[in-house]
Structures are given as C-alpha cells and as structure tokens.
Amino acid sequence: MSGYVAAPAGWQRVATRGPRPFVTEELFRAPDGREVRWRSRAHRKASERLAAAADGESTWWRPRRRAWWMAVLFSAGSFCFLAGGVVSQLAPQFAAGTGVVFFVGSILFTGAAYLQYAEAVNAARELDARRRVRWRPASWEPKRIDWLASLVQFLGTLAFNVTTFTAMKHGFTTRQSNVRVWAPDAVGSVAFLVSSELAFAEVCHRWFCVRRRTLSWRIVALNLAGSVAFGISAVASYTEPATGEPLSAHIANSGTALGGLCFLLASLLLMPESANAAATQGSA
Numbered sequence: 649m650s651g652y653v654a655a656p657a658g659w660q661r662v663a664t665r666g667p668r669p670f671v672t673e674e675l676f677r678a679p680d681g682r683e684v685r686w687r688s689r690a691h692r693k694a695s696e697r698l699a700a701a702a703d704g705e706s707t708w709w710r711p712r713r714r715a716w717w718m719a720v721l722f723s724a725g726s727f728c729f730l731a732g733g734v735v736s737q738l739a740p741q742f743a744a745g746t747g748v749v750f751f752v753g754s755i756l757f758t759g760a761a762y763l764q765y766a767e768a769v770n771a772a773r774e775l776d777a778r779r780r781v782r783w784r785p786a787s788w789e790p791k792r793i794d795w796l797a798s799l800v801q802f803l804g805t806l807a808f809n810v811t812t813f814t815a816m817k818h819g820f821t822t823r824q825s826n827v828r829v830w831a832p833d834a835v836g837s838v839a840f841l842v843s844s845e846l847a848f849a850e851v852c853h854r855w856f857c858v859r860r861r862t863l864s865w866r867i868v869a870l871n872l873a874g875s876v877a878f879g880i881s882a883v884a885s886y887t888e889p890a891t892g893e894p895l896s897a898h899i900a901n902s903g904t905a906l907g908g909l910c911f912l913l914a915s916l917l918l919m920p921e922s923a924n925a926a927a928t929q930g931s932a
Contacts, residue, residue, distance in 0.1 A: 649791075652792055653775050654774050661676060666793070666853050667852070669791070670677030671688075672849075688794050692768060714767065721760035722911065723915040726908050726909075726914075727912055727917050728908070733749045733905025733923060743884070751809075751816060752811050756806060758805040765795075766787075794847075803837065803839055807832045808836040810833070813838060814828045828885060837881070840874075841876065852865070882903075884897075
C-alpha cells in the first residue's frame, strides 16, 4: 500500500510505514538520489505554516487561518467542559447553568471537529504541501487514518450535541434519562476514544509508542487521555434503575473536568504545531 500523495515524475517510493492497514509515512527518492520523508500529519499542517511565514503571522494570532480557528474552537469548547465539570462537582445547585455551558462547549467542539475534518479532506495530494487543492466540503477516503479519525471525532461531537441539549431538560424517568441522555453520551465517548487512538497511531506510525519530546505526540497523547477520562465519566453517569441516581456523580464530574483539561492543553498546543510543521518532515 501507499499513501494518498502523488510522487513527482521520476521519483520512486522507497518504503512505507504505518499502523496496518494505514500508511502514515513514506520515503521517496528523487532522480538525483536525494531522499524525502513524508509524514501524513506534518503534511496536513505544512501549508498553514508556509503561508503564515510568508505573511509574517505569529504563532498565537493567525485569524486568517482555518487551523488557528480550529485550535481556538477546540480550546473554548474544552474550557466549557472543564468549567462545567468543576462547577458540577463543587456547586451542584447550579446544574441548570452548567447544562447550558456543556451544550455550548459541544457546539464549539462540533465546529472545530468539522474544521479538522476539512483539513484532512483538503490536504495537498502532491508531495509538495504548498500546492493548493480545490477546497472541498467532504470526501470519502476511509483508507486514510487521518480522514477516518477526523470523521469519527466529528460524529462523536454530534452525539455530544444531542446528549448535552437533552440533559438541559428535566422530568425524565430513569429509563428515559438513560436512553436520551446517557446513550448518546456513551456513543460520543466511544467515538472520541476511537478517534483519539487513530490520531495517536498516525503520529506513532504504529498503534502505540512513547515520544514525550515530540510536540505532535504530546498533543495526541493528551487527547487520548482526555477521551479516556470522558469515557470513565460516561460510565459513571449511568443512572441506576433501582435508585434513580448515577453510579457516581463524583467520578462523572471529575472525569468531565479532567477530560476538558486534557483537551484544553492539547488544543493550545495545536497552534505551535501548525506554525512549526514542515512540508515533508514532521515532528513525529
């Protein structure tokens, strides 16, 4: 198998690597013998960096870049879940207000997730990431790990839209609460876990690795940790039919807050990653 980028005329694919069945890294050899290594995550981020450098934009303020808005929306949504989880834990009497905060956070997540999906859809199809492609709102490329990860995450955010909106209503029976609130929460949490593991594997070029000094690895590791925390929160929030109470409100709120914190840190790191990525040489 090979990646989705087309090699220039006369170039050869020397080797490929990735968590099977996906390809996340390739080695190309030019006609003059020069070798270029392509990595999928770095390739997506590279055009943003090159454009920003040409315009003299800073790392933390690039409002003309979709990648910057993606990081901002993820950060704002993450902060909503962090704040909502903390308030729910310390001041449960403000449950109505925190419900609105969670819903707003889920909408912000959805906007950011679509921008991330669009980033994958519109990645350059040639080795030179500076080559622009015609913008497309969607595509069908399930053999690409980055495309699959971003799509699954986007669908997960839609599930969170449903659960956070429904949770603002009151008067549910235990069964209705589990079906209308807990079930979409569980679906969204599973989607986030799957998406985060796919993104983690893309950076590792296999299903697991430890590269603490690598910015991209820290981002995907934080996202994976946040997804695990959200998953634990979802399990703990299941309403027991016998009591009408969640399995553990304390664990549910703590998991939400911890997940929001992990996502917030990862979202902020997206800005320097996007600014520092290179066209054919990533940090992974």
